[in-house]
Structure formats: structure tokens, C-alpha cells
Amino acid sequence: MNWNFWVKLTGKSDEGGRKEIIKLFNNQNYTKLFLANVTSQMGGTIGMTAFMFYLLDRFTNQPIYATVTELMYSLPTLAVFLLVGVFADRLDRQKIALYCDWICAGLSVLFLLSLELDLLMVSFAVIFLRSAIRNFFVPAESALIQGILPKEDYTMAAGLNQMVSSLFMLFGNGIGIFIYWSVGIEGAIIFDVIGFIISGFLIRSCRISKEVRQPNGVYNLKELSVTGVWADFKIGWQYIWQYKLLFTLISGFLVFGIVNGGFSVMQVFILKYKLEPVDYEKYAVIFGVIFGTGVLLGSILASVLAKKMKLHHMMVVGLLISGVGTVASGLVETTLQYMIGLAIVALSLPILNVSLGGWLPSLVAPEMMGRVQGWINPLVMLSQSITLFLIAVGFPTYIAVETLYWVVGGCLIFVGFLYMAIIPKFIHEKAPEATVMMKDQAK
Template sequence: MNKFKEVFQNRNYRNLFFANFTSQMGSTIGLTAFMFYLLDRFSDQPVYATITELMFSLPTLAVFFLVGVFADRMDRQKIAYYCDWISALLSILLIGAILTEWMPLIFAVLFLRSAVQKFFFPAEHSMVQGILKKEDYTTASGLNQMVMSLFMLFGNGLGIAAYWTVGVYGAIMVDTVTFIISAFLIRSCHIKEEVRMPNGKHRIKDLKIAVVFSDFKVGMVYILQHKLLRTLLVGFFVFGIVNGGFSVMPVFILKYKLAPNTYEELSIIVGIIFGVGVLLGSFVASLLSQKLKLHQLIISGLILTGGFVILSSFATNTYIFLGLLFIASFGLPLVNIGIGGWMPSIVDPKMMGRVQGWISPLMMLSQSLTLGFIAVSFPSILTVEMLYWMVGGCLALVGVFYMITLPKFTKNLQNTTETTTVESASVL
């Protein structure tokens, strides 16, 4: 706990930490409220709820070749600051789009807002890497995981509560306020120029098409030259499948199998149970990270979570489902803290944005493909149980794959002195 306190006393880290949290909240509350608004208004068309989630992931594929280059070439603090303000303005435009009830316009604004937000996280995470010491990365990863668990605990519940109390328009206004708070937190940071602009000063007009694609290619070559990164890309692709499935699976199994009449209320309970599981798992994973090798945490978490996700598909009532889901959620922090604590030693800080520029879109590609597949196949082809088999099976298979491949990389890293950093990927 003293280590957590020490890291959190870093003013810049603390402000960036809360800026990231509030920006994520701005991405979630209104989106959750809007999804339930669609499920209420178009209850016989679940495809709309899936498309809403798709509008959160698909924009990555439109801007993936830009986000990493911008994070490495431009002022990272300004990127994060302006992303928040633009997202706030687009949230207001989203209210106007919903008032028109024209779905193409609504989804277009959602797509644009999400695209802008994709520039925020590479810039913010790059600054976090620059203001912390190498030995603090695992601690920061544990802090991020604990807050993520609290966000899981209250995020969807806050979205549903906002929908019930102030409606979909009020929920989106909450988005707007949280984006503005995040922007002020970003602006309050005092970050050294070499952290904000590790590759020197550049202006937008300097980023010509040839430069952008050249930098993007450099990121690809860098990954191909590192066997560990190439291996992890396989896992990242599957993590996207998991994220895509989990964004709609809990609501679907409640609405179409376990509790069709009370699925909204139970969705809050599911969020609470899931968040509590992740929160407790975060504490346990933080303790285990001091005793076990990090790759062992990752493998254990993947197999544990994958197995119980599959088992939860066989639940015959909500109590059994919630119990199995709790155990599945307990294993996720083992994966996230393991990756977050291990990764900061394998990629050059000056390359972080460009490496992430490949990893993030790969995850979002698989997430978007998964959501698209669900949109066209559920419930006509896929049953809700099959969704759980697909996601749980993917997690377990990656766990087995990592069991075979990661130990040898750990052994190799012990004999080398590679230094550097990459954004910690996160399942869910």
C-alpha cells in the first residue's frame, strides 16, 4: 500500500490518472444509457444495440494509422486536452442527432466522437510512461486495474441510473461534463517537454502523408523485429474478440434467456458483481505479482476466466450465472496486471505511439468483426450460449498458447538488458 501511495503522490500522475478515469466515464455513461434507450424503443431489433457498441470500436480502423504517429510526433498534452473538448462538443451534437431520430445521423456522430477519443489514450498513456520510474510500472498497472474494477462496478450502473432519472439526453450531458473535467485535469499537469514531445517539436503541416505512412511502417518493422511483440499480437487479436463479445453478452443472456422482464435492473447487479470480482481480483493479483512471475499470472488468469465464461452459459437461473460470472471476473486482473507490469521493458519510449498504433487497431479490428458477426447472426444463427462458448474458448486457447510461448521469452529477457515501454493492453 505504501508503494501505491508513493506513486499516487506524483501530482502529474494523479491528474492524468483522474483525467483518464473521467474521460472513460464520459465514453461510457451516455453510451450505456443510449443502448438501453434503443433496447426499450426497438426491443425487437437487438441489432441497434450491437451497432452502438460497434460505433465505439470501428472508428479505430479509420484512424489507426494516425493515432500512433500523432502521439509520437505532436505535443501529447495538447492532443489529450483538445480530444476532451472536441468530444464534449460532439456529445452536445449527439443530443441533437437523437432528437431527429434519424439513425444514420446518430450513428455517424457516435462514430466521429469515438474516432476523436482514439487519439486521447495513446497520448495520455505515453505521458504516464514518461513521468514514472521503471520500477513503478507494475504499481501503476495495479492502480489502473483497481480503478477499472471500480469503473466496472459503477459505470454501467451509473449509465442505467442516469437513463432512468434524467433520460438519455441527461446522461449524454453527464458525458459532456466529464469530458470537460478531464480537459481541465490534463491542462493542470506540468510535464517536461521531452515527455510531451520525445521526438522533437512538430506541427500539423509537418505531418505530410508520406511522413505519416513512413512512421507507421517503422512501427510495423519494429514489431516484426521483436519476437515477443509478434507473439503478443496473437493474444491482442483474441482480446478484441473477448471485448466485443462481453460488451453485449451479459445484457443478451438476461434479456433473451434468464430474466426478460427484469433485465435492466439485473444489468446493474451484473455490473456490481463483475466489478466486485475484478476489484477483489486486483488486490489478489497485486499481491501475487510479488510472488509469481508475471507470465504465470497472465496464463492463469486467461484459463481461469475462459473456463468460467464457458460454464456461465449453462446457468439455468440468475443466481448461478452471477456466481460463475464473479469467478470469471476475478481472473481478469491477473491478465491485466500481468501484462501491464511486464510490458514496460520491451519497447522504446520514442516508439510507443507507433507500436500502439498497430496493437490498438488489431484489437479493435477483431472487436468490430465480432460485433458485426453478432449483429448479423444473433439470434438467427447463434444462440446466446454460443456467444459464451466463443468468448470463453478464445480466452482459454490464448492461455494455452501463452503457456507454450511466454516462458521462453521470460528466460530470454532475463539474459538481456532491453529497456522501453508500451501501453498495457487490457482485456475488457
């Protein structure tokens, strides 16, 4: 292993960085969950990337189909948001993550069959269902990692997760497009199936204590009533509302949904409809490499900064730089200028993601993590779905591709100033007593 890389990642001396990374991966449960996250992301990325380019090729003058694909990926969160966090806090978290992967593998097979039979509407329905199931994976897997690691390892784990995301940005889209070119959309979906199955076996092989898997006691699905689910959901809201620091952070996620919705389509759109209309697929691969490389380097930078800066200062820096870079990317007239703007955004986004990912688990009580995630995901997906709907209806007739960049960049800048103004007021606030709130509910 190249320890110089890990030294840069941890921001420590050679010996200190080596010991810390060895300690993290000596935890076999963490190693398996880490690899499960990688393979599950592979299952959720490659086929969807290929499908978007399949639709752009087949319906060249109808970009609405590509946008609808992303919409089918985000809307399901709003259908299951009441259940996601409650399941992660009440049921066996390991089984939730395991069944999510294996059910998604089966749905991917149905996705493949629907395309073979040329049933496009059925394909969209299967994507919707698969996305709904995947919504249960992240809160359960995140809560498991939180339970098996000490607090001092949260920031490093967040940095490693950001590194995985950057690698998927670097290789995921490129692999998806390459597989699409080589063996078609069918081959890409088969890769999805394989990724989900491997992830499921990795999660199944973990040996995690019952206290981590079910920190709120033993429940089963039959014991969860509509009244109980709603009560748990309300407790999550009460916890967030009483914890002003957490409430401020989560308020920003509503705007992050707009950012996610715009980023999911606007790079392909600016290539196809402005910069490189003929060779947009080739440049999409190149831009994916540039963006992924930038995020990978930014992840190293962010992990170093996490040792030297306060995390809320890092968040503000990441938001403002990425916001300005995104606005600038919408003003360019040449592909080279766009590459420069893209590189700036790629370098700065990990500063936000690592600081937020490392800080949030340390703020939230383990027994409340699922309920909190159960509020974050629907807030993000609500604004993301609205954004994608507006893009589907308005682009390109009423909304120019440049406008997308200005709106997304403006949102990042807005949240940066919001956090700068509000977070310092609550930085030393004590978290509410989660156990007291849960006892009050039981009464």
C-alpha cells in the same frame, strides 16, 4: 485513507505500501492524469450505457441496434489506426489528450441534439466520430504516464488503472442505467459532456517536460506527410516483428478483440433473451455490481500476485481461469448459476490485465510506445468489429447466446495455452534498438 486497502493492493508491509502509494500520488502530474483518466472514462461510459438500454427499450425485438451501437464504437479505430500511434510519437502528447477530451465534449452535445431531433442515423454517425477521436487519447495518455514514472512504478500504476476500470464496471453501468431511469438519455449524455470537460482541464493543468511530451523532437501537424506517417507506421511493425516476445504478446490482442466484442453485448443479451426477459434492466444493475466487485477484489489479488509471481505466469493463469469461467457461464440455466460464473470471470480478468498492463510498458522503448499502441488498437478493433458484425447479422437467428459465451471463453483459453507455449522461449530476449531503427528511417 484506508491504508489496509493500499497494503493489500501493493502486497507490501504497512510502511512500505504507504510510502509507495504516497510516492506515486506525490507526483502531481500522475495524480492529475489519473483523475483525468477517471473523468474521461466517465464521459465515455455513462451515456453509451444509457443509449444501449434506450435502444433495447425502443426496439425490443431488434437487438441489432444495440450491436450496431457497439460497432460504431469499435469501427473508427480502423479508420484512424495509421495516425494514432504516429501522432502520439511525433506531436505533443499532452495537447493530443487535451484536444481529444474537449472535441469529444463538443461531439457529445451534437449527440444530444441528434437524439432530440430523433435523427438516429445521425446519432450513430456522431458516436462513430466521437469514438474515432477517443482513439487518440489512450496512446497519448499512456505514453505520458510512462514518461513521468520510473519503471518500478509501472506495475502499481497498472494496478490502479485496473482498479479504476473495476470501479466503472461496479458503478458505471449502474449509474448509466440509474440516470437513464431518472432523467432519461439526455441526462446521461450531459454527464458525458461534464466528464470530458473536467478531464481536459486536468490534463491542461499538468506541467510535463518537453522531453516527455515530444520525446522524438518537436514536430507540428503541418510537418506530417502521408509518406512520413506510413514510414513511422512501418517502423512500428518492424520493431514488433523483430522483437519476438512483443510480437507474441500482440498476437494475442487479435483474439482479445473477439473477447471484447462478445463481452460488450452478451451479458445484456443473456439477460433479455434467456434468464430475465422481464426484469433484465434491474438485473443488469445487479450483475454490474457483482462483476465490478469481483474485478475490484481481483485487482487487489492481482497486485499481491504481481509481487510473488512472474508476470507472464500471471497472464496465463488469468487467461485460463477466465476462459473456463466464461464457457461455464454459457452453460447455466438459472440466474444464480450465472452469477457464480460471472464472479469467477470477474476475479480472474484483473490477473490478466494487471500483469499485461504492468509488463508491456517495461518492454517497449518510450520513443516507440505510440507506434506500438498504433498497432495494438487496430488489431483489437479489427477482430472486435468483425465479431460485432457477425453478432449483428447472426443473433439470434443463427447464433445462440450460449454460443457467444463458448466462443469468447474458448478464445481466452486458446491464448492462455499460446502464451504458455511460446513466451518462455523469448522471455530473455533483448529489445531492438529503437534509436537505430529511427536513424535508418531518417536516412
